[in-house]
Amino acid sequence: MKTSTFFLAGSLVANAAFVAVFLAGSSARHASSTAAPVIAPATPAKPVASNDPAAGVDPEMWAHLQTDELPAMLERMRAEGFPNSVIRAIMAEQVRLQFAPRRHALTDSAKAPPYWSPATQDPKIAAQLREIMKEQDRATKDLLGPDPEDSFATTLRRHFPNWSDDKIAALQRIQTEFGEKRNEIAAAARDTRGTISPDEMNKINALQNEAHAAMAQLLSPQELEDYDLRLGNTANNLRAQLAGFDPSEQEFRALHALQQAFNDRFGPMYGPFSADDIRARGEAQRQLNDQIHAALGDQRYADYQRTTDYNYQVASRLVARLELPPETANQLYTMQKDFQERMTQAMRIPGDHQERSAQLGTMADEAETTLTTLLGPRGLEAYKQNGGQWVQSIRQMQASLARMPAAPPPRGN
């Protein structure tokens, strides 16, 4: 009796457990969206201990899920519990697949470029393919909405955590619209001629200004300034340029304001330049340098000049790689300035081209001797290719003068 009771009790508990499990599954199933799951049974009756994870999978599973009706396919995947990131990847691929016949119609007739010719594409076909790509991107966006992982949106959220989603979405739209126009100009130019003409570069520049004006409509003046400082073109270029200068926030803001004013007036400019253009720009650049000097003070301006000098930047990296003390880069920089000044002086001193050539030869010998002491022979060879091109310049000037016709006789002509 006791044994029977024990078995009955155990069995009833098991009944209850199995019913609970079954009901839990059923209620979850019935509480799901109106779209009926189509994948089931994904792994029917698979023994728990089976070594084959695919045992019993319905071979038509994917066929049940996939359809040309994009919203229906999207709904099915949601009903099956696919995570959003996976749905986005699948639907993007499905949209691409739907545009594939149009792409193939253009490219099927194309032959593989012969291996002995540079790979080029018919500009007309390239333009049509770009148009298809744009439509495809729009279709994906219409279906799935803006990508939350879009890098521009992520960057905006990181820099401006208090900006609303609407504001970020509007900025994304501006970015997309102007980005498409800009890419169209650049791609068409590349496909037809391989290069972008100055005129097209000016058009791209004008588009960027338009995009900025559109952003000014959307953001308050303070927000726009914050955006420009963090993500604007001038700020991005400045950050790269000032990498070795290690500016404070205040210095960066001051330099940005000066550089932005210069860019608004002059740059970027694309040739052909008239002599007047070049003169005006050169004069403005000198004024900009004076303003930077005034803003930074003598010591920091000297640091600024040194650290933004391309040769210094390369020499610093070389010094680091040679594991020499960091101040060696400063010594190289000072030496470069000194020798370049001496070269300029030598060119001003009256004398025959041949005499000056010999003078420059002596100067180059002296530079190489000093550099060998500073860097060692291995370092000197590396320096000549990395930041020390000025040594070669002295040698080239020396050779060039040696080839020049003799100076006129002192009596003049």
Add this chain to the structure above:
Amino acid sequence: MKRFRFLLAISLAGNLALVVLLARRPEIRARFFPPAPSANAIPSPAAPAAKEAAADPDAENWSALTAGDLPDLVARLRAGGIAPRFLRAIVGTLVREHFADRHRAIADALAAKPWWQGPLYYSISEDPKIAALRRQLTRDERTMMFQLLGPDVPSSTYEQLWAQSHYGALAPEKVEPLRQVNLDYDDLMAEVRAQAHGILLPEDREKLAYLEEQKRADIDKLLTPDELFDYNLRNGPTARRLRDQLAAFDPSEDEFRAIFKIHQEIEAPFADGRVQNLTQDERRARRDALASIGDRIAAVLPPDRLADYQLKTDPAYVQTDALVTQLALPPTATAQIVAVQKDATARVAALRGSQPLTRDQYNAQIAAISDEATAKLSAVLGPTGLAQYKQGSGAWLQNLRPIPAPPVAPKP
């Protein structure tokens, strides 16, 4: 007693029915009886999906698909008839999510710099430690994708055309190992270059040369000599350079093969033409060796094609041709412009080599050459074109400037 037995029998029968029912509900089974983790080295990447599944009570079938490790998911999706492109899209997403923490760590490290100093992505100024983390992450993701899915088979027309132009008639079973060898060594060489931080020291060149040598040895093992020649003809650095150099010359296949063979023989001692791996001295030696190539090419081209080759491979012609195309001028304009350049340059050289002249005599003759050349160029290019030409391939016009008077010493 009978009642007891009856109840027990009913209960046991009910249990049996429920077990059968549950067994036919794989999604529930998967939820309550997940299979044991696979012994595969690839860890379970389903964590993000599992999190969503836990939050979403409808996540039955996705849960069933993702139970276990990624290889299990791949096996199930393949068994379910998924097309390779969708499989790759799904697995690509899950692999990225698997490495989400590392992506986040890199993003955090980049964002750690104050906004006025960084971040500086993908530039020489980027923090080398972050750059190394980024490269390692890319490699790990690629390796996992390969372990899971194998090679990516070209599916679009363009991918197929690309493969055809790079591998020609090479047997498909050789293509993948070859691609893998290239990928592995290119990766190692990229690492050497990245660590050099833009400064190649002799020891870096040695490492690169060693890796090139090993790569060549591995490729030699894979391909027959004929296949190797054909592969280099399509993919080697010499072939790549020649394709651009000979574009205006528009060679036939036979002409290209003949010219390539000559170049390849000369460039073999110079890292097979990988100029970036050479020292300055080696580059000079290569230039000297290539200087005599004209005679050998003259031996393989008929006179009319040789003349065409000489004209259209001249760097001045190639550079000018780009401007002529950009300005939409007739193609014949290139040869006209280059003829003006050659004529003026030869006359200046003759002038410099002639009897010593006074500065005024020299300047007068230079001015005459300059005026004549400018007038001819302007007729072909127009004023705007001429202005653009002067800033690019027409830089040689600078050589037509008069010699300035030397500085005069101030009177004491």
